[in-house]
Amino acid sequence: MRNAWTSDVDTISNLPCNVLDGILGCLPWKDAVKTSILSKDWRYKWVTRQELDFNDEFFKSFKQDEEAKRIIYQVLLVHQGPILKFRLCRITSCPDIDHWMHFLSKKNVQEFTLHVSLGNKYHSPHHLFTFQQLRFLELQDCLFHPPLGFKGFEKLINLDLVRVTFDPSIFTNLISKSPLLERLRLRCCTNLDILEIDAANLKFYEFIGKTKSISFRNAPMLEKVTVAILGRRLLTDTSPVCSNFPKFFYYMPSLLELEICGTILEYLIKGGLPESPPTALNNIKSLIISSMSLINAEVVSSAIYLITSCPKLQDLTIDFVSTLLIFFIKVIEYGFLFI
Template identity: 45%
Template sequence: MMGIRRSTSDIISNLPSNIMENILKYLPLRDAGRTSVLSRRWRYKWVTLPQLEFENQFFVSSGDTEKIKAIICRVLLLHQGPLVKFELSYPPFGSCMDIDNWILILLKKNIQKFTLRLFVGPNHECPCHLFSFLQLKHLNLRKCVFKPPPAFKGFSRLVDLNLLYVHVAPEMFGEFISHCPLLERLRLTHCSEFDSLEIYAPNLKDFTFCGVSKSISFKNTPLLAVISITLLSYYANVERHEEETDSEWVKFFQCLPAAIEYMHLDSSFLESFPAGHLPVRLPSTLNHLKVLALSDICCYILDHVSRALCLLRSFLNLERVKISMYDDDDDDDDDDDDVPQRDLVVEYLEAQDFSLKQLREVKIRNFSGAKSELHFTKILLAHSTVLEKMEILHYPGISDEVRVMMLDELTQSPKASPKAEVVCKPLDLDL
């Protein structure tokens, strides 16, 4: 029995180094440190970890703020060898000099993935030595001030940039991006306001923007396949001539590369182009576009409906359409102010003559059951020749009786595709 016991105790001590490293790699940082008590071979093995991640679980179990800062500093000073990834996410403190000191310690570590996500306090101004991480491939910042020094030549190896609530200098950002030649993924969310945002990134494949900008254009992005634009403020009230209106709408889609496969646009982006005469189809066909997602579309606003259908008519190879509805109208027939709007939309929809020959799946979220939404949905059914499934996700507050009535009305409406199946079920608000 003693021999068996010794043999069992030796197993964990005699593990190959690569197995020990893999075990440590998947442990939370605090647990990795505790492995020092296992045996002499495990003692301080954790200090060679290729990644240090200080996130929620670490902060919950580490005590008060000053103790947490002392632990982080000690861990960084003890660390030996290369460090590929460093993450500090949502600490219970905001901007402070300690962060700059930690970044200074990391200078010799050849960091490739750097994440700093603050939650409280003012934005933290990134120190100039952050821009000396020349091996950097992934940069993720939250609540920071991003201001590269004038002599900075860019991150030549950066492939992923994610900025959330980050203050950037709009006049320098486009030039900064052009100095990151390998950039593949760019996400800008709630950052500084841009008068115009020009993207020059020959390897960019995925672009997400949620913020304020009068215009967005792509100068050299031949590989761009995924694009998502949500405007938090738009300039629909700016006076322009109708011919300028059309050219701005057309100009945006003309600058999009042909490689795009997925596109998401929200209603405020559609509204950013003043009302005017839309072309029947856009001159840019985007033949590789398979999925179109539109959010916050209000079916009793003619501009929303007309622009949505313009996009559907233009992209001939669309296979999937996802629409998130928005409706602040109670659809009361006695509301004299809304009846003319609904009548205009119905008249416009009934005048449409087009065919969606590749569309196979439609998913509509936030469906309220308003008549304008039902009419829009019927138009899609009537013009999609190979449609296989239309999924309606309605608000949970809709009664079973109303849901059955909606489903019956849609099921009995004319369909261009004999295979079209209509499914109507409650929206899961937790998703």
């Protein structure tokens, strides 16, 4: 009996197409294309690859970006079948992106990532908003402006925006038209006067940026929240009579993990601390407070109030800002100069 090493049967070539696609998907692009020389049967197996990842490593493998872009054009030209996942990083040419997006609009893309390396931010192409099967969207250094009549991404589950510029009303509209959204990350995007989250299925939320007011509405599934405000004195007291504490924690009973910065504590104490802690704190198991100052007694009291209001707390991390650093910040704020 012949063993697997001496058998004439080509076991790998006879594997199901989805298994072969998975194997080829684990190879770098150049290696995947090289499989075409194995035999006639393998000549075009790579052209049905459903995940196209043109990342930094792909571009670094070429001496010039123009050569890399020619390869991308050739791959898209001969590709057959759907492209479920498309990732493009470090691209520097707008016309090329527009051409590729037109091609992808017919490929039922479910996961799309675009990192642009341009001096000026890139306008998201019209074809992006035709991706009706989109479940994962990650944009970096782009201008996000949907066309009139945009009906949202009805199947979107994960939205990740980094240094993306958009109109605040567009953001609100996008969230409301993404009913399945579970993960939302906003990092260093457009400054928002009012940041209000209304997403019934949201489970993970991260915001790093600038805003004047922040609150949650209708977030019954939200389990993890990370909020860091960039800059000082950006959050303002929009409701001087009522406490901001219950406003911030309004209606998110499933909250398990919370990470906030010291600036948020300053915001929460405006209007005073409520006698009864919000019910959203009842199930928190992990709490991280970063960049907290020990100089402001009210902020310290707010932190203590928050900690003692979490009866199920298991993990606590507090990152303090040094007194010396705060001193220099105050010096800069008041315009003093020491030589």
